[in-house]
Amino acid sequence: AQTVTQSQPEMSVQEAETVTLSCTYDTSESNYYLFWYKQPPSRQMILVIRQEAYKQQNATENRFSVNFQKAAKSFSLKISDSQLGDTAMYFCAADGSSNTGKLIFGQGTTLQVKP
Amino acid sequence: SQTIHQWPATLVQPVGSPLSLECTVEGTSNPNLYWYRQAAGRGLQLLFYSIGIDQISSEVPQNLSASRPQDRQFILSSKKLLLSDSGFYLCAWSWDRGSNSPLHFGNGTRLTVT
Numbered sequence: 001a002q003t004v005t006q007s008q009p010e011m012s013v014q015e016a017e018t019v020t021l022s023c024t025y026d027t028s029e030s031n032y033y034l035f036w037y038k039q040p041p042s043r044q045m046i047l048v049i050r051q052e053a054y055k056q057q058n059a060t061e062n063r064f065s066v067n068f069q070k071a072a073k074s075f076s077l078k079i080s081d082s083q084l085g086d087t088a089m090y091f092c093a094a095d096g097s098s099n100t101g102k103l104i105f106g107q108g109t110t111l112q113v114k115p
Numbered sequence: 116s117q118t119i120h121q122w123p124a125t126l127v128q129p130v131g132s133p134l135s136l137e138c139t140v141e142g143t144s145n146p147n148l149y150w151y152r153q154a155a156g157r158g159l160q161l162l163f164y165s166i167g168i169d170q171i172s173s174e175v176p177q178n179l180s181a182s183r184p185q186d187r188q189f190i191l192s193s194k195k196l197l198l199s200d201s202g203f204y205l206c207a208w209s210w211d212r213g214s215n216s217p218l219h220f221g222n223g224t225r226l227t228v229t
Contacts, residue, residue: 035217035218042222043203043222043223043225044220044222044223045159045205045207045218045220045223046220047217047218047219050217091158091159102149102161102164102174103159103161103218104161105151105158105160106158107157107158108157108158
């Protein structure tokens with residue numbers, strides 16, 4: 001069964017600094033996608049970034065980037081120049097099974113950006 | 116553009132009462148539809164998944180059910196709520212193009228069973 005593990009329940013970072021959130025996963029799929037979602041206090045789930053396992057290049061979206069280590073099954077999220085609006089719960093997610101779009105989510109990491 | 120609507124936003128129901136949460140998607144056809152539940156301070160658990168009208172897959176055994184009477188309508192129901200049904204329920208949709216499509220979530224329903 002696919003599993004996604006986020007080992008950091010809570011983290012904090014000073015505004016303008018860089019923070020990295022960890023995620024490991026386990027899957028038997030040959031091709032799969034990985035995602036990071038953000039859930040601010042409003043509870044709206046917002047897609048931050050996604051990575052296709054076949055692509056060796058790490059995905060980047062503005063201040064957000066990932067460090068994808070396929071052999072280690074690691075998928076960490078780096079937030080550069082942290083902003084107060086980045087305060088949220090962050091979820092790592094992986095495909096549950098091929099071609100269905102079902103995602104398996106980690107338990108989440110609560111990130112607090114301090115002024 | 117596509118939009119997803121979910122209602123109600125907040126619901127307080129007594130134990131044993133019925134439940135109906137509704138979700139509709141606009142701007143697309145034949146989407147995959149999902150119901151997730153998020154317990155307090157925890158991750159999301161997939162409850163139901165649908166690839167088409169009247170095609171529902173249940174991911175976990177429970178006293179909840181789901182229906183998809185129309186292409187872009189997804190309903191979560193219960194005949195008798197339990198205290199353990201309290202949580203934050205999220206509806207989501209994705210393109211029916213496989214794993215390349217991320218999930219797009221509604222704003223969620225906070226359900227409190229008293």
